Amino acid sequence: MFSTLFNAWHVKDIRHRILFTLGMILVFRAGSHIPVPGIDTNIIKQMVNSGQLLGFFDVLSGGSFSNFTVFALSITPYVTASIIVQLLTIAIPSWEQMAKAGEEGRKKLAQYTRYGTVVLAFIQAISMTYGLRGAVTEATTFNLLLIALTLTAGTAFLMWLGEQINEKGIGNGISMIIFAGIISRIPAMFVTTYQYVKAGTTSIIGATVYWVVTLIMVVAIVYITEGQRRIPVQYARRQVGRRMYGGQSTHLPLRVNPTGMIPIIFAVSILQFPLQIAAFFPNSGYAHFMNTWFNTGGVLYNILDAILIVFFTFFYAAVVFNPEDVAENLKKYGGFIPGIRPGKPTSDYITKIMNRLVMVGGVFLALVAVIPVIVMKITGLNLYFSGAAILIAVGVAMDTVKQLEAQLVMRNYQGFLK
Incomplete structure (x- = not known):
């Protein structure tokens, strides 16, 4: 693995992709320290320490949930939306045809996934804000709605970061964000x-x-x-x-x-x-x-x-x-x-x-x-530090190394025309 990283660093295009990915991860980690206003984080941390799901959720978000930052929802609404769209491609014939229609069909399904992510993030933010209203310093309707919109915007921004990594970086962007959150803990x-x-x-x-x-x-x-x-x-x-x-x-x-x-x-x-x-x-x-x-x-x-x-x-x-x-x-x-x-x-x-x-x-x-x-x-x-977190971290690391190896093979391949 280390030899793969060493060889990849000496290829200019791959080096730029690695640096871009690291830059996006730094942006993610910086945003993980921007708190949502009007929240008593001490109450949130007590709830995290008392429940396995909240503890697991905090690991996936890289500590953003226990500190209740703008990225507290993490990228999990996107993962849920992706799973739902994938299941619907089997249940809905027209969506199944889109999935088999090539690049244009996949672009439409990706757009549906984005819409679903925003909707699910807003629903999850509303329910989470209402459930944690005891931690809100002033639980007015305006403040609760402001917190929900802030969390939704944070998830939408993470989705954009992931797509930028897909286009200009190395590895799957969404997986890299989850991986960075787990490793940071x-x-x-x-x-x-x-x-x-x-x-x-x-x-x-x-x-x-x-x-x-x-x-x-x-x-x-x-x-x-x-x-x-x-x-x-x-x-x-x-x-x-x-x-x-x-x-x-x-x-x-x-x-x-x-x-x-x-x-x-x-x-x-x-x-x-x-x-x-x-x-x-x-x-x-x-x-x-x-x-x-x-x-x-x-x-x-x-x-x-x-x-x-x-x-x-x-x-x-x-x-x-x-x-x-x-x-x-x-x-x-x-x-x-x-x-x-x-x-x-x-x-x-x-x-x-x-x-x-x-x-x-x-x-x-x-x-x-x-x-x-x-x-x-x-x-x-x-x-x-649950088994699921270990499974995600190991899987993303292995997939990223395989992508780097594929990039190296593609650039170092010498065909029969030499």
Whole structure:
């Protein structure tokens, strides 16, 4: 990885792209220190320390939520809008045609995603401002609306930053912003760990165990993310005029984890919804029941979390990967899996293999989500550096390095015309 970065730095165009990306990240980090006026951040920090979802949300925003800055919503409304648009391209035939129509169709879907981001950001900002109205110094209608508009504008600006990185920088812009937010929290987590050890809340052994487990999870995530099952594919020879085409052997790569961190986000969002309702009515019997039997560190919560993650892994894998389309394309271009008849038998075979891989990926994601909670419970550390955050950070780093390698190959390639 370091050799790739070293070689990329010596290519002028790539160096400019890297510097532009770093500049946009600096703008993001600078904005993460501009506070929203009229908010008591001490109350917000207390709420962040009391809930897993808010702690996870604060990690994704790079600490912007606990400090309640203009980027407190982070870029999560854009991620939600992207997922919704992706699902709607399957449900709405006209949108599916746009997705297959090339560059123009993708531009229209991207525009819909932008509109959806602003709408979702405003809705989320309104609900968040109302739910946190106890932290507003003067909770008038004008002040609440001003705070909601400020948060919405912050998300829209982050969306613009991400698109600028896509166009002029390196890597996926939205992913780079999330990555920068997660990485920026690591120094503060080391400081917090030191403070826990110094205060006697946890021991040096407990702190060491936590970070060793985190390192092991990073290695496991890299291994599973790169893991794939390669199904051999043979293309029959065919004659077109006087030329012979085909006859080569290749493979169909099926990833062990084709869904990324999406199932974890879905599961956490669903499980935290009733808890957030309870947070709005802290003195009610419903809040007492949820805090007693459904707290984020409890056995019931984490069992349901693991079950939902496995379910959403199968669900989202079925959305992003269609074995019937793959089988049809193989048949169309004269490809076949040795020992399997083209058409439906091929589709059934790919589905069988995919189900096994998705089960492994789903169980792995469930362990990634649950293990940090168990370790924090045992060691007494309250860092909220969740498995999803590790999964996102590692995935973005690997994708960025692959893009740099592709850029180097494209610029250093010497063809047969030399």
